[in-house]
Amino acid sequence: MTDTSIEITVLPSLAQIDAADWDACACPEAADGGPPADPFTTHRFLRALEESGSVGPGSGWQPQYLIARAGGQVIACAPLYAKGHSQGEYIFDHNWAHAWERAGGNYYPKLQMAVPFTPASGRRFLLRPGQEEVGIQALIQGAVQLTEQNDLSSLHITFCTEAEREVGADLGLMARSSQQYHWFNDGYAGFDDFLAALSSRKRKTIRKERAQAQGFGGDIRSYTGDSLRPEHWDAFWRFYQDTGARKWGSPYLTRQFFDLVQRDMRDDVLLVLAERDGVPVAGALNFIGRDVLYGRYWGCTEHHPMLHFELCYYQAIDHAIARGLGRVEAGAQGDHKLARGYLPVTCHSLHHIPNEGFARAVAQFLEAEARAIEEDIEVLTAYGPFRRDKVEEQE
Structure with missing residues (x-):
């Protein structure tokens, strides 16, 4: 009682x-x-x-x-x-x-x-x-x-x-x-150290996927804290609307939510953007915890093979290792995450x-x-x- x-x-x-x-x-x-x-x-x-x-x-x-x-x-x-x-x-x-x-x-x-x-x-x-x-x-x-x-x-x-x-x-x-499916940091010094823990076939597959994604014709950049700008959220809102419309019928979050994140939570987020000729064409939004990187939303205006895996999963692993975080939570469902090092x-x-x-x-x-x-x-x-x-x- x-x-x-x-x-x-x-x-x-x-x-x-x-x-x-x-x-x-x-x-x-x-x-x-x-x-x-x-x-x-x-x-x-x-x-x-x-x-x-x-x-x-x-x-x-x-x-x-x-x-x-x-x-x-x-x-x-x-x-x-x-x-x-x-x-x-x-x-x-x-x-x-x-x-x-x-x-x-x-x-x-x-x-x-x-x-x-x-x-x-x-x-x-x-x-x-x-x-x-x-x-x-x-x-x-x-x-x-x-x-x-x-x-x-x-x-x-x-x-x-x-x-x-x-x-x-x-x-x-x-x-x-x-x-x-979550990814766990076993004290890896870098992405190659993580790859060394995988079977040879999976290691080769991931390297091939990363090379294909990174060859999309542009650059992959990450933004957090004061490096985030309102135009980044304008781009991500377009991505989020597209994904939300396809998955849920209408997006759950309003446009103002991202403005408030920029105002009050920009140190809590990591936004990974694929940019071609300086224009974002895809992005993944993560939130940063004390020991966990939380992958939340992804979207794009152009389709490029393997770019989803790169921005959502491999970039998240890169950043978790660099920050010394113990885990990446990549969101709900997705058996395809298993082949990319995320365990049930x-x-x-x-x-x-x-x-x-x-x-x-x-x-x-x-x-x-x-x-x-x-x-x-x-x-x-x-x-x-x-x-x-x-x-x-x-x-």
Whole structure:
């Protein structure tokens, strides 16, 4: 049980909480002046989504930020949203929604504790140091009560950490597994050092792909911090619109979001552009964490063979090695990442469904799904691109 002296409130806007109070829970490690472990749960990132209209009225993502206070001090918070659909989540529950509605219920709105449009694992329960145990219990209890008191179908906490999954499961939430591909830095001195860990065939293939991509007829340049200019975002917006229209029907993010990133987060991003005659023709946007480079968006106005792999995967590896980062997360799905050195990993989510009958059916599904994912990861890792001796080391 949580301490009765803890006050739980719901805020419809981050404008109602000081950035320092939120970030004291979201990224206390950044107090030393370094980057946050997770740029996506910072006040500046979530506020940019809100200010730009990417979330809020008309988006299907209505902020319901959960705040826990003790003695007037913010001790924990969480990015929580009332959802009117299941888009932009990357942990799919469409079949759950269809089953619930076929039974005569309303699946939406539901509650989603997540970073909108961002399939990157990280803490969802943001806790002030020293308040971890009481803070996470307060947030879970508060989210569950909010779900049940408003007669909502469900609560979903997606892309949480493994530690959060364990605590949530102990407190009665249902745990779910999913899969992504991440690249891991095994202390590589450079890209060639990474290639040396691969099988001969994969090594040759990657070298051929890089040579083909880099021969597109222009230059590949990277921008971060003060080297970023508004014209770079103009170009990337064109790329993002094209990709968004093809994948989702309409882009999730508004143009203003990128202006706010330029204003408030340019040190948190790495923009890789392919430029021909000084004009960007393709680009990949990454966000920089303390130990992780997060690949987020890609797009182009010209198609060149292998350029997608170069900008999104190989350039990300180059930069992660150069910065001494431990991992690259390249986003959702994509079995093609395996051949390029990205290994399958398990991602975690937590769920609460008040209806006992429906919860039992979902729990059975989650058990079967978890077994299948575990088997897939085992097989994919064994048949990955690394030399046999490297696979044995990883095991």
